[in-house]
Amino acid sequence: MSIKQTDERYVAHTYKRFDIAIAAGEGSICYDDNGKTYIDMTSGIGVNSFGYADPVWAEAVANQAKLLQHTSNLYYASPCAELAEILCTRTGMDKVFFCNSGAEANECAVKVARAYAAAHKGADYYNIITLNKSFHGRTLTTLAATGQENFHTKFTPLTEGFLYADANDIEGLERLVADNKVAGILIETVQGEGGVNALDKEFVQACERLCRENDLVFMVDEVQTGNGRTGKLYSYMHFGVQPDVVSTAKGLAGGLPMGATLMSERVSGVLGYGDHGSTFGGNPVCAAAAISVMNRMDEAFLADVAAKGRYIKERVEQAGYPVSGLGLMIGIVPKKPVSEVLAACMENGVLCLSAKEKLRLLPPLNIPMDLLEKAVDVIIAALG
Numbered sequence: 001m002s003i004k005q006t007d008e009r010y011v012a013h014t015y016k017r018f019d020i021a022i023a024a025g026e027g028s029i030c031y032d033d034n035g036k037t038y039i040d041m042t043s044g045i046g047v048n049s050f051g052y053a054d055p056v057w058a059e060a061v062a063n064q065a066k067l068l069q070h071t072s073n074l075y076y077a078s079p080c081a082e083l084a085e086i087l088c089t090r091t092g093m094d095k096v097f098f099c100n101s102g103a104e105a106n107e108c109a110v111k112v113a114r115a116y117a118a119a120h121k122g123a124d125y126y127n128i129i130t131l132n133k134s135f136h137g138r139t140l141t142t143l144a145a146t147g148q149e150n151f152h153t154k155f156t157p158l159t160e161g162f163l164y165a166d167a168n169d170i171e172g173l174e175r176l177v178a179d180n181k182v183a184g185i186l187i188e189t190v191q192g193e194g195g196v197n198a199l200d201k202e203f204v205q206a207c208e209r210l211c212r213e214n215d216l217v218f219m220v221d222e223v224q225t226g227n228g229r230t231g232k233l234y235s236y237m238h239f240g241v242q243p244d245v246v247s248t249a250k251g252l253a254g255g256l257p258m259g260a261t262l263m264s265e266r267v268s269g270v271l272g273y274g275d276h277g278s279t280f281g282g283n284p285v286c287a288a289a290a291i292s293v294m295n296r297m298d299e300a301f302l303a304d305v306a307a308k309g310r311y312i313k314e315r316v317e318q319a320g321y322p323v324s325g326l327g328l329m330i331g332i333v334p335k336k337p338v339s340e341v342l343a344a345c346m347e348n349g350v351l352c353l354s355a356k357e358k359l360r361l362l363p364p365l366n367i368p369m370d371l372l373e374k375a376v377d378v379i380i381a382a383l384g
């Protein structure tokens with residue numbers, strides 16, 4: 001059987017795959033099993049921060065795998081502690097809980113908000129406000145947090161206690177806070193799956209203000225926007241706010257499964273011994289990969305991400321297509337169905353993503369300019 005036939009026969013049909021099999025990759029290029037070359041504008045959905053098989057990253061992973069691949073969280077181990085210190089130092093946060101995915105990082109955020117509210121206001125203050133068109137994950141709680149009804153059908157009842165506000169509607173948000181017993185507010189600064197919609201700065205600041213005024217937990221889901229993707233280490237840094245909780249995953253370990261929930265000093269005390277856990281959380285190989293990713297994301301690198309984002313935006317806007325997003329998290333409004341644009345790009349050797357009706361680009365953060373120029377040429381031609 002071919003790869004496709006075996007996969008179709010044995011892998012659960014939850015993914016509608018494109019008709020290619022990726023066999024190998026090198027930097028921002030990958031190859032299918034027929035040897036066709038593609039420029040990758042997907043990073044495995046914002047995961048491969050430094051592209052495929054990056055030598056620095058691969059060495060960090062291989063060295064740790066040869067030293068110690070797993071210990072369980074019964075013991076201390078260096079990579080996990082060192083990574084937590086890096087994350088806290090660079091964000092001003094107090095403590096980190098490590099897990100393996102974005103959904104789990106958000107589960108932890110929800111537990112922190114509920115535990116904080118229960119301790120400070122009472123157990124009935126359990127509601128969490130999220131936004132319409134948000135995406136927070138596929139577990140039953142993070143699905144409930146996801147403000148898109150089409151994801152909910154088939155799986156009800158979901159975890160209760162989620163309320164949805166419209167993005168950028170400050171008055172609507174104020175009403176929800178006033179009329180309900182609320183534990184916290186959870187937002188993506190740029191809604192990824194929802195269509196690469198950056199929130200207004202005033203709205204993000206209003207979320208923070210309402211949290212301060214009402215003693216709520218202000219949570220930012222940086223699963224997609226985090227780890228340099230938007231041209232800052234974390235996207236909240238564009239908005240002049242300081243969250244109580246930041247959840248992240250995708251690009252954190254550059255291609256290995258790792259999630260993290262960062263907690264400020266105000267809330268970090270609510271999780272005590274035994275309150276939360278994860279067998280694989282903080283895994284030494286994943287943590288070593290994440291340390292290598294973090295250590296390369298200095299200010300010059302982040303400025304370069306922002307500059308590449310501006311380059312794409314200018315060229316695509318000049319060609320006549322509206323562009324949304326921040327840094328190298330980009331949405332483009334096509335004039336024909338996005339599936340046709342994706343197919344034309346793929347045909348011409350460029351892999352792209354979609355988000356709702358938009359073409360979405362999440363290239364490796366270190367994509368070389370010559371490849372980026374070529375990819376943008378193909379994308380503009382495919383849009384036309």
Ligand SMILES: *Cc1c(COP(=O)(O)O)cnc(C)c1O
Nearest residue numbers: 101102103135136137192223224
């Ligand atoms: C991808 C994503 C998630 C879910 O992450 P998983 O690792 O698939 O669980 C959650 N929130 C946002 C904003 C995401 O983009």
